[in-house]
Amino acid sequence: MQASFRLLTKRRFLPLFITQLLGAFNDNLFKNAMVLFVVYSVYSDERAETWFSAIATGVFILPFFILSALSGQLADQRDKSAIIRIVKAAEIVIMGVGAAGLALAWWGMAIHSIAIPLMLLALFAMGIHSTFFGPIKYAILPQHLHDDEVLGGTGLVEAGTYIAILAGTILAGIIPVEVAAAGVVVTAVVGYITGRQVPPAPPMGRCDPLDYHFVRASIRLVKGTMHIPRLFLAIMAISFFWTIGAVLFIQFPPLVKNVLTADKSVASLFLAIFSVGIALGSVAINRMLQGTVSAKFGPSSVIAMGVCLLGFHFVCANWAGADDGHLLSFRDFLRHRDALALTGCLLGVATFGGMFVVPLYAFLTTTVEKCEAARTIAANNIVNSGAMVAGSIIALGLTMIGVPPVNQLVLVAAMCPVSAWLAWRLHKACDLHPVTV
Secondary structure (H helix, E strand, C coil): CHHHHHHHHCCCCHHHHHHHHHHHHHHHHHHHHHHHHHHHHHCCCHHHHHHHHHHHHHHHHHHHHHHHHHHHHHHHHCCHHHHHHHHHHHHHHHHHHHHHHHHHHHHCCCHHHHHHHHHHHHHHHHHHHHHHHHHHHHHCHHHHCCHHHHHHHHHHHHHHHHHHHHHHHHHHHHCCHHHHHHHHHHHHHHHHHHHCCCCCCCCCCCCCCCCCCHHHHHHHHHHHHHCCHHHHHHHHHHHHHHHHHHHHHHHHHHHHHHCCCECHHHHHHHHHHHHHHHHHHHHHHHHHHCCEECCCCHHHHHHHHHHHHHHHHHHHHCCCCCCCCCCECHHHHHHCCCHHHHHHHHHHHHHHHHHHHHHHHHHHHHCCCHHHHHHHHHHHHHHHHHHHHHHHHHHHHHHHCCCCHHHHHHHHHCCHHHHHHHHHHHHHHHCCCCEEC
């Protein structure tokens, strides 16, 4: 693991690491500041809160579904560092729009007619930003790192991403919305500066003409990737994981407010614990696998994740909330007799989830030619985003028919055995000939 951390001293890795970390931080600072403000300060109805949380998730995910094919083509056929500079410059403009929406919301001006639409527009644009940046941050690793550094680099990127998510999520829950508005613009500027330090990463194969017909390009890309059995299994396993994650992230704010009767700092804590857990799982699985890309721990990891989800459901179902009209503060929540069990279950969900998903991402970038890595990640993003949209629709449908968030956790846990089965099949298909990186 020390060898992996030494990558943080290398220019071929550090600028990319910082740039993606700042991007993840900014995404989550903005999104969570927006969602928590609306859930706690605008709406007072559980269904409306769930609807807004789901809409925000869907708006951010939609660009992945529409534009991932184009982003994958660009990343494989153009200099990746040049694309990073363009994307990070666009982030400054996007966050300016988002900051305007947050500021209007803080002033109480035209919240429904202007502020919320501006914030959702910026969130959609940040989804586009992440769609074009996502394939690059994985596909550039095999190009800039040595073969035996790729798994460690992937683990550091994942851990850094979730540490950044943690920081952005915590800050969104404790700082005023007007401070968040300024913070997202400043972070975008710093991200642009660090992005300019990423070394060149020219295309490694022939540059075919770009197909701008996103539907045709998406279908062709997914077909060209999913017909390979091992890639199919890896992508489907990742997709089930993110379907679970989408439902959980949608339910966290209304569940914390209406079931646990806690304020927005506790909702932020939940998202933060989830991020810490995945970061811990990312580092732990890298150490356990010792450089070998393998799914051998996948089935047990995701089954353990399901068990922790059931424990989380049980604690929530038996939670003794505050008196009517009152919300538990952060300190009051920590003093609750079931707080330790609840946070422990959630940390277990996230840690085992990180152990499950990180090797699968490394697998996607190391079992194809380097010139095809970005397109493989893009195909994965298309399928993942479709699965997450499906998860959002399921969560909305269950809410509409009256299934409370706490009971939806059981249905989410039921997805874990499917992911375990997919990971087991991948392990059987691949581990007779493991890929050592």
